[in-house]
Amino acid sequence: MNFVTLNNGIKMPQLGFGVWQVEDSQATAAVAKALEVGYTSIDTAMIYKNEEGVGKAIKASSVPRENLFITTKVWNSDQGYENTLRAFDESLVRLGLDYVDLYLIHWPTPQFDQYVDTYKALEKLYHDGRVKAIGVCNFEIEHLERLLKECEVKPVLNQVECHPFHAQPELKDFCAKHDIFVEAWSPLEQGGEVLKDEVIQKIAEAHRKTPAQVVLRWHLQNNTIVIPKSVTPARIEENFNVFDFELTAQEMQQIHQLNRNRRKGPHPNDFHMQ
Numbered sequence: 001m002n003f004v005t006l007n008n009g010i011k012m013p014q015l016g017f018g019v020w021q022v023e024d025s026q027a028t029a030a031v032a033k034a035l036e037v038g039y040t041s042i043d044t045a046m047i048y049k050n051e052e053g054v055g056k057a058i059k060a061s062s063v064p065r066e067n068l069f070i071t072t073k074v075w076n077s078d079q080g081y082e083n084t085l086r087a088f089d090e091s092l093v094r095l096g097l098d099y100v101d102l103y104l105i106h107w108p109t110p111q112f113d114q115y116v117d118t119y120k121a122l123e124k125l126y127h128d129g130r131v132k133a134i135g136v137c138n139f140e141i142e143h144l145e146r147l148l149k150e151c152e153v154k155p156v157l158n159q160v161e162c163h164p165f166h167a168q169p170e171l172k173d174f175c176a177k178h179d180i181f182v183e184a185w186s187p188l189e190q191g192g193e194v195l196k197d198e199v200i201q202k203i204a205e206a207h208r209k210t211p212a213q214v215v216l217r218w219h220l221q222n223n224t225i226v227i228p229k230s231v232t233p234a235r236i237e238e239n240f241n242v243f244d245f246e247l248t249a250q251e252m253q254q255i256h257q258l259n260r261n262r263r264k265g266p267h268p269n270d271f272h273m274q
Contacts (some may be wrong), residue, residue, distance in 0.1 A: 027053030
């Protein structure tokens, strides 16, 4: 496993396990398999409605709690200072934990203009020692600039849609300049066209790896934190086996050139779902 050091000194596994769109009834088995394979970073959220299933897997695991890195998120309808503190308490109960390692704002929802107050609640949780680190998801540069200006604690990371077809070069440059990591959700473009791309497939053949492993390796060598999701045991293992090969500079550049600035998900400025 590769680890990164966040801007507050906390170490985080660079490869984690995501559970978006995993039913609560499936989450326990999927997370248990991930922990068995060697993942120690698990990424969930209130809106995924599987925190309880994740918590059951954590409780049943032989991995010591201090060796795990657990992330969850505050949803749009729970934004605002007091609402966020309450939502955090509820997430802890569902997870069966007394702290989480990383707590994130799920979307900026700029139309409602509550993300600064929400982030100040995260700062309180951080200062109180109930979370080890705080950050955001789906924040554009303008949203990050406002946080950096109006809040005290710099986000440790920004979790955004990122894959070879939507590589986020400008956002990555901004985050790197401010010592904020980028964490990729949908790192494999939700198993979409990127895995069928001829460039990816040729590189995979050259390394005797799968297209998914090549894309995950590209993320890792880009200094991006990555959280692939799967409920298939074989694929959970496959996604973890990305530390025994390295892409060449030429291969990295070939993948960089696939960028089309094409999202699968919504644009953060337009997403206001409660």
